[in-house]
Amino acid sequence: MSKLVCTLDDRVINEYPLNKERISIGRRQNNDIVIDNLAVSGLHAVIVTIGKDSFLEDANSTNGTFVNLKPVRKHVLNQDDVIEIGRHQFKYIKEHSSAVATAPAATKEEHAGSTPLDKSPHTQPPSLKSLIQMSRPMKSEEEMLSETTPVAIPAAPLPIGKLHILNGSNSGKTLTLNKTLTTLGKPGAQVIVITKRTNGYFLSQVEGEEQPSINGNPLHTLSYGLKNKDMLEISGIKMEFTFA
Numbered sequence: 001m002s003k004l005v006c007t008l009d010d011r012v013i014n015e016y017p018l019n020k021e022r023i024s025i026g027r028r029q030n031n032d033i034v035i036d037n038l039a040v041s042g043l044h045a046v047i048v049t050i051g052k053d054s055f056l057e058d059a060n061s062t063n064g065t066f067v068n069l070k071p072v073r074k075h076v077l078n079q080d081d082v083i084e085i086g087r088h089q090f091k092y093i094k095e096h097s098s099a100v101a102t103a104p105a106a107t108k109e110e111h112a113g114s115t116p117l118d119k120s121p122h123t124q125p126p127s128l129k130s131l132i133q134m135s136r137p138m139k140s141e142e143e144m145l146s147e148t149t150p151v152a153i154p155a156a157p158l159p160i161g162k163l164h165i166l167n168g169s170n171s172g173k174t175l176t177l178n179k180t181l182t183t184l185g186k187p188g189a190q191v192i193v194i195t196k197r198t199n200g201y202f203l204s205q206v207e208g209e210e211q212p213s214i215n216g217n218p219l220h221t222l223s224y225g226l227k228n229k230d231m232l233e234i235s236g237i238k239m240e241f242t243f244a
Contacts, residue, residue: 001015001016001018001019001050001095002017002052002054002092002093002094002095003015003016003017003092003093004016004033004047004090004091004092004093005090005091005093006033006088006089006090006118007088007089007090008087008088008089009087016032016033016083016090016218018047018189019084020032020049021048021049021050021193021204021206021222022046022048022049022201022206022207023046023047023048023049024043024045024046024059025043025044025046025047025085025090026040026042026043026044026045026059027040027041027044028042028043029064029212031043033125035085035086035088037087037088039063039086039087040061040063040085040086040088041059041060041062041063043061043062044058044059044061044065044081044085044086045057045058045059045065045085046059046206047077048181048193048204048206050193050195050202050204050222050223051223052094052095053076053077053195053197054076054077054092054094055074055075055076055077055180055181055193055195056072056074056075056076056077056083057073057074057075057181057183058072058074060075061085063086063141065083065084065085066083066084066085067081067082067083067084068081068082069084072096074179074180074181075228076180076181077092078092078094079092079093079094080092092180121210140230158196158198158199158200159243160176160177160178160243161176161177161194161196161201161226161241161242161243162171162175162176162177162241162242162243163173163175163177163232163236163239163240163241164239164240164242165237165239166238166239166240167237168236168237169240171235174237177196177201178195178196179196180195180196181193181194181195181196182194182195182196184234184235185207185208185212185234185235186199186208186235187207188207188208189207189208189210190205190207190208190210190212190234190235191205191206191208191234192204192205192206192212192234193206193208194226200225200226200243201225202224202225202226203219203223203224203226203232204222204223204224205219212232212233212234213231213232213234214230214231214232215230216231217229226241226243227241228241228243229241229242
């Protein structure tokens, strides 16, 4: 599981596993990570983890939240990102990163002169298919040039999602979901996030006992893939989700 390694004055003081969907950071004692420092707001920032992805959001703090020395409001965390809150620093270690780190060692060994078994010549007898191909006459240069190489067709870009507000004081307005992470609802009552991924938009609840409604039914899954024309109700506000 992913984790945060906390340091103060270049000294490691704690590690925090991101074992909850929502981790709060702040000076108040009811936070998941408590920082007893006057430079830190009562609720300073929140980390939302959905699957293997973690998102950092500043909670309107007084002194701001920084990632890699830059102020952020919302940020998708990447391996070795350093979050600064007051004088404390939190290094983000992504799940399974150790497996990735070992990959260059194999490349180095290959360059050192050792040849992997599957790349060694004649490690296996030729297959029947290859023997048949070897028995065929060689093609002329013209025939080889006339053959076309298949070209990979790039995937279609993800359409822009929108929420059309149907009631309340903002009725008739449209919210464009052009950010990686969009937060909706009332803090302390009901909060949901909509994440924009390469394969669609996904809705998850991160706070509150009352569940949001999807097409008239309460949300019962950890992450729901939104579909065109889905009807949502969040904290009493009705919305329609559409693809542009």
